[in-house]
Amino acid sequence: MSDFCMMNSGLVPALAGISYAAIQFPTYEKSKFYLADQDHTTMDKLRARDVAVASSVSKIFASTLTYPHEVVRSRLQEQGHHSEKRYSGMVGCIRKVFQQGLSGFYRGCATNLIRTTPAAVITFTSFEMIHRFLVNLCPLDPQPYTL
Numbered sequence: 354m355s356d357f358c359m360m361n362s363g364l365v366p367a368l369a370g371i372s373y374a375a376i377q378f379p380t381y382e383k384s385k386f387y388l389a390d391q392d393h394t395t396m397d398k399l400r401a402r403d404v405a406v407a408s409s410v411s412k413i414f415a416s417t418l419t420y421p422h423e424v425v426r427s428r429l430q431e432q433g434h435h436s437e438k439r440y441s442g443m444v445g446c447i448r449k450v451f452q453q454g455l456s457g458f459y460r461g462c463a464t465n466l467i468r469t470t471p472a473a474v475i476t477f478t479s480f481e482m483i484h485r486f487l488v489n490l491c492p493l494d495p496q497p498y499t500l
Contacts, residue, residue: 370422373415373419376414377412380414380415381408384410384411389403399481401482404477404482407477408473408474408476409474412466416462416465416469420462420465421450421459423465424457424460424461425443425446425447425450428446429442
């Protein structure tokens with residue numbers, strides 16, 4: 354049973370990471386809607402620059418909200434089979450990090466954002482532009498698709 358617990362340490366916090374996508378994608382769509390409204394256009398006609406802004410805003414917002422979960426998850430997973438057990442579980446880990454203050458939950462967040470935001474911008478913007486190109490190239494439906 355001990356090996357099973359060690360193998361799955363950090364599983365619950367990792368599963369909680371699904372909330373990241375539940376924050377990022379609606380924020381991305383809402384940002385696109387807002388930017389389209391500001392430009393008096395539709396979301397499927399946004400410029401690449403606007404899509405890049407929407408993707409970076411959604412990435413930064415979702416990452417900042419869920420970063421404490423990442424800290425707890427990584428600390429629990431770091432606690433490997435051959436090292437001393439520093440945390441009794443998820444609650445114990447949260448307590449130890451909280452002893453460092455709220456800043457303990459955000460240590461490394463800025464570095465993470467600098468590293469991951471450009472990738473999100475490239476991914477979302479290229480997807481939107483390629484999707485738009487393909488829909489215009491092969492219109493199967495008279496209604497434009499919005500994702």
